[in-house]
Amino acid sequence: MKTQTELNWLDSQHDRLERTEVLAWDGRLDNRADLVVLLTDSLRGNTSNAALARAAYARWGPSGFVHLIGDWSVVIRDHANHTIVLASDFAGVRPLYYHVQPERVLWSSRLQSIVDATGICELDEQYVRGFLLFGGCPNRTPYRGIYSVPSGHAVCVSSEATKVHRFWALPNGDEIRYRTERQYEEHLRALFREAVSVRLQTGSPVLAELSGGLDSSSVVSMAKHVIRRGASCTTRLTTVSYVWRNSLDEPFIREVESFCGVEGVHISADDQPIITETQVGNATPEAFQPLRTSIASIANTLGVKTILTGMNGDLMMGNWFDDSLQVTASLRQFRIGRAFEEALAWSKILRLPVYSVLRRAIRAALPPSLAPAAIYAAPDGSSMPKSTETSLVPAFGDRTAHPEAESFFSDAWMQARPERRKHFRSLTTMLELRALQPPEPLQHLDYTHPFAHRPMVEFLMAVPPDVLCRPGEPRRLMRSALSDLWPLKLRTRRSKGLFNAPWQKALRPLAHILLKASQLYLVESGFVDRTSVFSRLQRLSSGLDCNESQLRQIILLELWLRNRADGRLSGQALRAA
Template identity: 20%
Template sequence: MCGIAGIICWDRQKIEEDVLLRMRDVMTHRGPDDSGFYINERKSVALGHRRLSIIDLSSLGHQPMLAEDGNVCLVYNGEIYNFLDIRKELRDKGYTFNSTSDTEVILKAYQEWGEQAFERFNGMYAFCLHDKKEDLLYLARDHAGIKPLYYSLTKGNLIFASETKAFTAFHPHWEKNSDWKIYLLTFGHMPEPFTTLNNVFMLPQGSLLRLDIETGKHEIMKFNQINFSQKIINEKDALEQVRDTFTESVKRHLISDAPIGVFLSGGIDSSLIALVANTYQKENLRTLSIIFDEKEYSEETYQDIVLKKMNSHHHKYLVTENDFTNNLENIFQAMDQPTIDGVNTYFIAKCAKEDGLKAVLSGLGGDELFGGYSSFTRIDHLWKVKWLSKNIRNLFKLSEFSGIDKFKRFSFLSMQEPLSFYLLLRGIYTPKTVSVILGCSVNDVQKAIKKLNPDIHQHLGKQNFVSCLETNLYMKNQLLRDTDVMSMRHSVEVRVPFLDRKLIETVFSIREDIKFRKDIPKFLLVKAFEHILPEEITTRKKQGFTFPFDVWIKKQGKGLFENAVSKGGINKKYADRVWNEFQQGNIHWSKVWAMVVAAATCPSTMNN
């Protein structure tokens, strides 16, 4: 895993080396092992790279990497898990390799197949490739949006980076996006493609940006789109294919020249990864888990059940309220973009770093693909709303005036799908409440939300619709982005076997009624691996990997909250009301935390 940044000026402005190095080195945490840069003054192209060595730890994996003829240059962040297969195919065509890195495979795959090479990659990645001969530059991002890649296009240049802090390193007074607090208080995160910075966007998943360096002409196009289908219509075939593709995915994700382990939470997904990984690594497998003093949040009992079936080197880490308090400042800095999530990944990565690991496997993605969330059952009631007329749905706006917080949420149903359903399930504050908190109009909030155009397939069955919703909004915008920045803060790579391209293609092609069962969460996954998953794990009530934030924030007292509110341009009277409701147990901790984050992570505060 690495950090990449670059500046391309088709108006032929001179690129200052120190500006590029500022952008690159503000992300030193993403790649402490090595650094490099490439400047082509004639083409006005400058690329920077920070390296975290995982595959081929030698200097032969140094980046930027140039092809032997000097015509192609690459900076790359991530892993290509099928690089060994592609390298063999290229060797059969006569190519030779100087390193064992996947970076060199990307270069030579492009030399052989051009931009069609991108369709062959199965991994998590974001890269920039400069083709000097054709005068083209490409930005590309993986099929699931696992790795981030931000860009900004202006009249004469393109700027890109792995984190938005590189843009403020380029220009310390970069203009803020006036809607960013609206998005945070509504969604709990910054929904793609938007960021806290004006005109800085996230490249869509499975997409490439192609730039003609001579003219500045550019286009963004999909090179990898995984759609739902009904190809697998037999349960036996579905079970066999899920079993085979998942097992192969875990095997691919274990490829590493640096120390690698598995994070074990005690839930179905992480337990399954650990148990399958154990068949390949056996006595060499390393696992870690987090436990709490607050027993109702600790999953130690379930972790121990799984560990009895394995022979791993396991370390348990106790995370306390004091750890939370002492790391708060660093957590806010690590966010890069504001979010109510990610603290759990921050501590996972911190513990992995202390354990000497450079990479860990995570169960992220299992709930979205196989139906692990309560949203998969709640959709039965919500689905009826789809057939209501616009006038009737507008009546849901009246619920904004309810004095009970959970009833206010129904006002989201007056909005258009798919955001109406998503925000009812996962939204933080309603538009009217956001307007009160920020002192803006409801129309301002609604206009900001209408700018979003999520890539959700509307003509799907109920369960596939929820899967698409959770995958393309919650997982991509919040879980994956937070996992990336929080883990990279500690120079640790988090790998996600459930989001292997082959596995997603398989799961998306299974008929909906075979894949999901109302009475059995993750029915297909559990049945496919019932021979190794302990029954205590598969039949337990879903808890989710949750920290005791409710307890910790209350113990922090109102001081932290008031201090944040005083800095964040937030309605103090309403904030006091929120705190009181929280103290009485009437609202979720995320509403309080969203206000704290809105102040603590505002761009001006973060720069300071």
């Protein structure tokens, strides 16, 4: 989908044969056969993806987009209502940006194209705060006035107003209960097979990311299984993996490659750092640009059009160290004895007093208006950084605080059952940040995620949490349903290597560079405190605790702004308001 500039989009003087027309379509539909049957009276022989999207909108309006399952973005002109409609799938996988002016609306699937077309050079401070705290900001870009279409929403632009219409909502109230564990396993297995299969309907070779963890290994193994059975159009599958010195993942990566009989390409994170001083993203600040540029080159060499990932697997498959809020389900049913047994089991795993687990569960079981949201936001894991320092200047935080809520994110997840609010909150954050959107070097490819297959997401979010995870048994359902896809060595794996070593190797030289800088853009703009940032950079250089995960965001954004100011990136330098 290239940049589109729609001039005089309110002009309706000419009679139109069609009330609606598709101006741009980008994506893949996974339920085409169902849609053709459902919309056959409106298609007039044209069954292209764009025609299906137009027919759904023509029949039901923006709400009709809920029937489109897949990764997609679409722009439609509604002549009858003098409106331009921009919409994106429930997970926001396909990028779509827009900018509204008095006499026109501009949109593009490439952010840099719309930046070049508008010449906007003012920094969106709301985005800056969100990026420094969360790695992004819902519906915003670094450029003031250029927005991202929210996932699962349609943006309707007319001469009177710009309205945002939600067409997909979190399945908060849904609950699936089967009589036997076997039924859950069979349902998950069928949905996962479908999730992978629909993404293999391409005549080109397919590339699959392989980290050696259970999620990416499951995708690779299922993809190979589907190809062997002749249920896909592609016949060639290649894996690509990041490796580094003393990586715990590399033996598992090689084991999966051998088990599936696939060729694997390994990219060294020692030779290609996660970020460098000049490789920090183009239109937006992004880590991993050197590595993803290498993947793009590999894809080009192999003729690849589709890349499969294991992203979203941790959340969907219940990879929780602490999911003790499950106890609230028994409390709400006044099954006190069972609640105590569950709390005792979790207390042993978490090494917490049983009363502490029960107290949290009791508070979480309160109605949404009374339950403290912070309970559901507690980090998951046995090891957390001691430092929570962010270095944000208080005055900056005050002027960019959300006017209606303390959070950047919507709170619809609070309407879910208490034992599932934590999971819905995580899903909300991921979707609203469009975390599944392809990175810039890979935006020309079908960068897609089987664990974000909507039917499977809706199923797993409705399954009782103790089916997915129990004390000391994360990924419980996944292991019982999919383990036969894995080599024996992987079946016994209980932990996964992290990118900590490559991150530290990449960040320490950058910390030295910034410590020697005469000034920092983020400091001069009043975003972060100089003393705090320099202290943390020094601690990072010395290998001391500094809340590294958040300091990464500061370093990344600082370098990105410096590169734009120095003219190393296309576009103008950005200035604070």
